[in-house]
Amino acid sequence: MANAPANIDAVLASFQQRWSPRILTQVNDYDVRVAKVEGTFVWHSHPDTDELFVVLDGRLDIRLRQDGTESVVHLARHDVFVVPRGVEHRPESPDGASILLLEPTGTLSTGDYDGEVPDHITSTTGLPT
């Protein structure tokens, strides 16, 4: 990471797993992560932190549940959206997308989800590139 840039395209080309974020770089106490996503994630929240989503390519829908009301935010390429701390969310992408995430180092991708993690999802604090 020292004197060389990280390249989003190169990192995205280096793996195929969906819902398995890679740590592109770190800034202060935050990870900049990139992930390929396809299909449906699990409902979860992050009690201690907001979560920033940037769609690099494709489309991502984020379902939100707050005070018993469910809504959905539709994100297209280069849309930016922040899920506030404590808000239940379930990202999904029927046709697949590449996304960039910004969240504190150590943040678990599945947050407070305590069910069985489906095979197509990696519950991780981010994998190295």
Ligand code: NI
């Ligand atoms: Ni999340």
